[in-house]
Amino acid sequence: MRRILVFCLPAIGDFVRCHSAIQIIAEKFPGQPIDVISSPIAAPLTRLMPHVRKAWTVERRHWTLPLRERVHLARELRKENYQAAYLLTSSTKAALVPWLAGIPERIGYPRDLQFGIVNRLPADWWRAMVAFGPRKTRLFEQVCAIALLGRRPAEGTTLPAPRLLVSADELGNWRLRHGVDPARPALAIYTSEPADLRSWSVDRFLSTARDHVGRGWSVWLVGGPRERETAARIQAQLPEVVDFTSTPDIAEAVCQIAASTVFLGVDGGISHSAAAVGAPCVLVFGSNRSYPHGPVNERVTFLEPPVSTPSWVKGTSAVSEERVYEALAATVRKYAPQFA
Structure with a gap:
């Protein structure tokens, strides 16, 4: 062996x-x-x-x-x-x-x-x-x-994308524990911490969450200790959102994401996990470009500033709420048309 x-x-x-x-x-x-x-x-x-x-x-x-x-x-x-x-x-x-x-x-x-x-x-x-x-x-x-020991992949083959598997039983048990109705669409949001240049504006996350709550969606804030400040600020203004940032470990966060309808996030480990579990993702990138830094899984839509954006423009401020709304709507139409 x-x-x-x-x-x-x-x-x-x-x-x-x-x-x-x-x-x-x-x-x-x-x-x-x-x-x-x-x-x-x-x-x-x-x-x-x-x-x-x-x-x-x-x-x-x-x-x-x-x-x-x-x-x-x-x-x-x-x-x-x-x-x-x-x-x-x-x-x-x-x-x-x-x-x-x-x-x-x-x-x-x-x-x-x-x-x-x-x-x-x-x-x-x-x-x-x-x-x-x-x-x-x-x-x-x-x-x-x-x-691969430095060798090129065989002709016609592609490198495998990362995969995380959550079983149907585990997903069902998670929904039962948290009283989640699978018939109601859910938006999972990963904000990162406010001081991180990779994050998106808290006000824009709040606006997106409010828009989905107004249309009858569940909105879940996922992550860990770094995301709790932003989650508290959003929940203070929109009590309907569910704060999951006290999750004990990253595997539990992946279950939350797998149970959601669509995932909205920024550059970070949680977003790579969301892509690997197969969640339909809309990811906001900024000065860290999506090609070298983003996930390689198929169900990912990247939103980032144009390549011609001046180098002094840092962060994700060039990505507007309108682009995010359009990308989320297109992702739902493609992967969860029953909620479109």
Whole structure:
């Protein structure tokens, strides 16, 4: 048996994108156990990820673990008898762990010159050390390149989009617990925090929520601690909205999104999760462009400033409420016509 460990990125959106690489690895080694290692905030998503057996967690982001903790983790990993480790993060601090654990095959790009610590390099690995051309490589493509060992996908094939699966039973149980009527349309809104340039105006979120409440929709505010301030401001002016930002973990938030009719959000990990679970999404982007940073799933509509927008225009202010209303209406007509 070839046990495989995948070192994933810690942020929620980056972790979701790592599932594309996991799917490629699972196809190459069918039936073999695949475990992942990531942050406590992202790890709950593994129970929704096909092909993943279990998750290890590292408390500190960017692998800033003291050497003693890294040695302890390596000892625990050694007990699992992993045969290969895919390093989707290029951190040397992360690469030390599978080396200390004695995992025979350690696959990744040596961006921090970890030669020897990383002992299997993708084809043409040296190209990743130098910037070529004006286009920035997407993280989605980078993690897939490691899983493919630097080889191009076969002719006519596409890289798999990330997937999160919520079972019908789990969805039904969630609706029962919260008294949600599946016959009533629901708009899930992810705002991020007000200080984040990636967010949209609170007043515009409020206007959109009020418009949908006025047409008989349920409106749910989803997210976590960073979104609670905005959720409280919206709910203070529109008590009909439901605030789900006290959700215990990200997997619960994905259930909320899967139960909604359409999702409206901005650039962030929750939006990547919404796209991966297959929710029809309208995503507002700003100075972070959608091509390098956005989800690659099919049911996503991106709204962003024109390419010609001056560089000093930051954030998402150039995306108007009218564009969002039109995009939401078109998305509902396409994916939930019974509520159009």
